[in-house]
Amino acid sequence: MWRLLLALAVFIAALYFSYREIGQANSLATLRVGHHTHTLFRTYEDVQRFLYSLRDYTGDEPLDTQSLESVQLHFELLVSRLRVFHEGEANRELLAFAEVRAAVDRLAVALDRIEPLIADLAPERRDPHYAQIRALLHDSRISFLQLGKQFLLNAQLRNEQLLKQLSHMQSFWVIAAPAVSGSLLLVLFFLQLRQSMALAKSLESQSRALAHMAAHDFLTALPNRALLLERLTRMIEQTQRASGRFAVMFLDLDRFKAVNDSLGHAVGDELLKMVAERLCACVREGDTVARISGDEFVLLVGDIGDDDAVINTVAERVATQLRRPFQLAGEELLVTSSIGISLYPAHGQQAELLLVNADAAMYSAKASGRNSIHGYLAEMNAGSVARLELNRDLHFALERGQLVLHYQPLVQLSTGQIFGVEALLRWQHPSRGLLAPDEFIPLAEESGLIIPIGEWILRTACADAVAWHSQGLPLLKMAVNLSALQFQQPELAERVDAVLVATGFPAEMLVLEMTETQLMRNVDLAVAATQALRELGVGLAVDDFGTGYCSLSYLQRFPVSKLKLDRSFVQDSLSKCSAAAISRSVISLGKSLSLKILAEGIETPEQLAFLRAHGCDYGQGYLFSRPLAQAELVSFVQANRGARLTKKVNLGLPS
Numbered sequence: 001m002w003r004l005l006l007a008l009a010v011f012i013a014a015l016y017f018s019y020r021e022i023g024q025a026n027s028l029a030t031l032r033v034g035h036h037t038h039t040l041f042r043t044y045e046d047v048q049r050f051l052y053s054l055r056d057y058t059g060d061e062p063l064d065t066q067s068l069e070s071v072q073l074h075f076e077l078l079v080s081r082l083r084v085f086h087e088g089e090a091n092r093e094l095l096a097f098a099e100v101r102a103a104v105d106r107l108a109v110a111l112d113r114i115e116p117l118i119a120d121l122a123p124e125r126r127d128p129h130y131a132q133i134r135a136l137l138h139d140s141r142i143s144f145l146q147l148g149k150q151f152l153l154n155a156q157l158r159n160e161q162l163l164k165q166l167s168h169m170q171s172f173w174v175i176a177a178p179a180v181s182g183s184l185l186l187v188l189f190f191l192q193l194r195q196s197m198a199l200a201k202s203l204e205s206q207s208r209a210l211a212h213m214a215a216h217d218f219l220t221a222l223p224n225r226a227l228l229l230e231r232l233t234r235m236i237e238q239t240q241r242a243s244g245r246f247a248v249m250f251l252d253l254d255r256f257k258a259v260n261d262s263l264g265h266a267v268g269d270e271l272l273k274m275v276a277e278r279l280c281a282c283v284r285e286g287d288t289v290a291r292i293s294g295d296e297f298v299l300l301v302g303d304i305g306d307d308d309a310v311i312n313t314v315a316e317r318v319a320t321q322l323r324r325p326f327q328l329a330g331e332e333l334l335v336t337s338s339i340g341i342s343l344y345p346a347h348g349q350q351a352e353l354l355l356v357n358a359d360a361a362m363y364s365a366k367a368s369g370r371n372s373i374h375g376y377l378a379e380m381n382a383g384s385v386a387r388l389e390l391n392r393d394l395h396f397a398l399e400r401g402q403l404v405l406h407y408q409p410l411v412q413l414s415t416g417q418i419f420g421v422e423a424l425l426r427w428q429h430p431s432r433g434l435l436a437p438d439e440f441i442p443l444a445e446e447s448g449l450i451i452p453i454g455e456w457i458l459r460t461a462c463a464d465a466v467a468w469h470s471q472g473l474p475l476l477k478m479a480v481n482l483s484a485l486q487f488q489q490p491e492l493a494e495r496v497d498a499v500l501v502a503t504g505f506p507a508e509m510l511v512l513e514m515t516e517t518q519l520m521r522n523v524d525l526a527v528a529a530t531q532a533l534r535e536l537g538v539g540l541a542v543d544d545f546g547t548g549y550c551s552l553s554y555l556q557r558f559p560v561s562k563l564k565l566d567r568s569f570v571q572d573s574l575s576k577c578s579a580a581a582i583s584r585s586v587i588s589l590g591k592s593l594s595l596k597i598l599a600e601g602i603e604t605p606e607q608l609a610f611l612r613a614h615g616c617d618y619g620q621g622y623l624f625s626r627p628l629a630q631a632e633l634v635s636f637v638q639a640n641r642g643a644r645l646t647k648k649v650n651l652g653l654p655s
Ligand SMILES: Nc1nc2c(ncn2[C@@H]2O[C@@H]3COP(=O)(O)O[C@H]4[C@@H](O)[C@H](n5cnc6c(=O)[nH]c(N)nc65)O[C@@H]4COP(=O)(O)O[C@H]3[C@H]2O)c(=O)[nH]1
Pocket: 408, 423, 424, 425, 436, 437, 438, 441, 454, 457, 480, 481, 482, 483, 513, 543, 544, 567, 600, 601, 602, 603, 620, 621, 622, 623, 627
């Protein structure tokens, strides 16, 4: 741009220079024309004066004053005038006019001829030489008079003629300077124009790329939430005009987090890309497949007519496609999905509402055991909204100090002594009150928040146990539940070790609880994780034992030290033979594998008696105590120090 401005400045300067030059030349020409007119008239006058002096000298009554010297003088003056034409730049210019040169030459010839005649002149009446001289000068006199008049009348024309005669160099620069700078300006202007056009083009393509990026998901190149909403709105308008129907399918991959955590994010990303491809293959052209967050996809299936079978077919096709194994990282990966469907116009007539309802239906599919397809039902929405709100609040629960641990005493059944506690999480929700873990732990697992929350639980529980000990309580065993996601963390043992070091809690006093299902999900991984934890000296317990499918052969592979008999068996052990049988076999299985057995959910003295009779080692339950807040727990342990809880509940044990 600055080059264009510079060229413009040069061009303006050149124009100014030319304008000034032409102006000067014009003034000069005007001056010269004046001078030339004057010279021509003066020549005419000199001729005329010479002829007057001649007439007077040779007249009828010659004047006394008129002498031959005077005639000669006027003649000399005329000769001098003629000479003047050949001197000075201005007169040379005058001579450049052909008619002037002709007149001057004619005068020179006449004067040459007149000169000898003057010598013979006599002051007599009309000396014949007079007529001769007059005749010789006749043409010159007329032509100088006419030339003078011509110059006077055609001053403009003469000006132009004169201007043409200006020096070549000068006129060259007058024309060349603006011409060159003007051309330069033009060239630069076009270059600038071309550059600006190229720039505009590249800006346009850049802004197009940016607009595409803003509307599409970076990983899968599918439309993102913003574009989905735009298309959904357009689809509503079109379908409304045609009085048709269309479907919104909300799809969430089941346990995608586990894939990410166990196989790494690169594999997770690849899986999402492959899922995107398969989904696109399931729908028709004109339908939309969008990725709206991590593992959530939305499909807009247009023009489904009145038959619900169409949408069921599409949903089944999607589910079947996703059930086919994915070849990833040299492994065969099996993925299932939960799909929720809402229909326009039945389940909503606004884009957001259709999405929320499809999401609610998806969540209901997930809650019903995943890997299923649910259509939207009106009652789903309240649950979905509540879940969304709870999920939002959970993100701040930890930093706002709303999470608390309650502790439930663990009792040695043979002595009735409290030997430890189980840490149980609670959420002191600002508006909903104290929430039990079942109400929010699944959400924390879905969002991955369970990782920081789990670490907080472990640290708090260990620190509390150390603090109680320093207050004079015996050092209690601390049982802490591990979530599935925590259990899949490759660096779990390091994290546990770091907490033990930081809190000063002895490893052998910590018991980590994990469920059978967690252990069985990926046996090799679980063996490695449990071994790493065991090497720290930490105790390991299998929670809810009996509800899963852990076979004896598998159980032997894990270095666990304790089985926790699920409370459902404990509670039914007196009423159902099968429950009693399971309880008995779990206890004897534990004994044969040298594992300790802890019975959960002991509520009645009868249940306690049954368990003791079959040699169960430990127990917990409302019979002894409900889970207690920290301060209550401290008082409870202090109050029962040395006491036999089993005796207190009147079992008739020896004191
Ligand atoms: N009906 C009945 N119930 C009894 C009795 N004695 C204890 N319980 C309840 O049984 C549950 C025992 O915990 P769990 O099997 O590990 O089951 C736990 C555990 O899986 C999970 N959870 C609790 N705290 C945590 C935690 O800190 N981290 C993780 N990852 N999960 C936790 O939530 C589950 C439920 O915890 P809670 O609601 O605290 O429920 C507790 C406890 O209050 C009884 O006599 N009768």
